[in-house]
Amino acid sequence: MKKIVLLSSLVALLFSSCSSDDSPSHEDTSNVLLQKTITYGLDGSYETLYKYDGKKLLEARSSKENKKFSYQGENISKISWYDNPDTDNTLSQYVDFEYTADGKLKKFNQHSSYPLAVDFTYAGRDTVNFVAVAARSAYNFTGYFLVKDNEITEYVYLNGGTPRPSVRYQYDNKNHPLKNVTGYNKLSLFHYFYNSAHFNGFTTNIGSSKNCISNSLIANPNVVEIMNTYEYNDKGFPKTINKDSNTAADHLFY
Template identity: 30%
Template sequence: MKKLLLLFGALALTLASCSSDDNSSDSVLLKKVILTGEGGKTTVNYTYDGNKIVSIVDDTKEINMHYTYTGDLITKLEFRLPDGSVEQTNTYTYGTDGKLATFLRVELDDDQLRGHKEVYTYNADGTISVKLYSGDDKTQTLESDTSIIKFVNGEVSEITSTNSPDHKYTYDSKNNAAKNVLGLDKIAFVDGEGVGVFHNELSDISEGETWSTYTYTYNADGYPQTSVDDTEGLHYTSEYFY
């Protein structure tokens, strides 16, 4: 399910309009992506309630993500199998200031539940300290890790961890349609990786090696019209529709 999160980062968080009935950049919301890879073409459909994301589902339901809000905050994300059963649940809790306090991922792996939890502390210098825990429901083992998240212009610029891969990110200066989707900016740094929200990610360098690169063509309003994504040896091209 981690690869689906990466796909969401590559698609849903770097999106913009090929065509729109409204020229205002504040109203841009993605409706469809045609993704072309080694396996052929896949159509990914996005649904909303106003500017709240409801679901991201492809034509085979391999990508099958469903969101729950409490007020204007995303509090749950479910990854479902084609038969509708839930394979993974992400849960998000917030402090009274509206900032993300904890993230919990629970997934079914070989009939065993595995969990990963992150607890966030917001520092005076603008960084976030993260305490990470993981374990499973049978052996009940617990492993811990710590990390520091840095930001530049509101985007995650670097994540350094004691026991997990480090990441450094670069972005363009163009528009990212995710800025109009409520709540996505609050969770753009969970699970040890960052995704662009206000601008579009150009590269992700992990442990000194380039993990992902992205190139774009843009429409007249400065949003990506097409993209080419190279992530962990996988090559995708995408067309975006609103």
């Protein structure tokens, strides 16, 4: 991820992402579901279409790849990635999930060329410890998350291999595009390790019910690793993400 030095422009960008319509709408938005995204990047643009069964997300398909979602009850049990969906539709990887008795994410296993297994333990209301084992790289690393209202507020790396530095997250008070998808908000910890929902610009939005505005290094808060800017529709959902980015931008339709 790009590291951006925090200058006075940060303040302006944060305010632009939280414009005058920042107050949450009192309108019922519980049935709003993302139907399509158009992603613009350096190599052109492409559409991703979303297919549902009620509020359960079945697939997110573009010309680049197709993600299929499997459920057990109200929990997402598996996500599978298929390359070249318009031709050979080859399974490239999949991730399966285990949950605690009260419905929290307990463990996920990524089955791919770079296998990864992560176990979570819950220490009190706001702290989640983890142990990650990256089989092919032959190292383990540990750390913890601070979580508030089901959003990651801090990631702290403790020891092991060479994961990214410890970071602190900020969010808006709007609606995440996938907020109403059944089981999606239980995977916020997984989204940190693997930005599972979409491509490019959208992958930086790791929020569960809100949208990630930025994250900064805890050791050096003057360094911002990610900054996102949003335009919202009248229901408080993003209609564009990073529209003026020179690498990737998303337009969203509900």
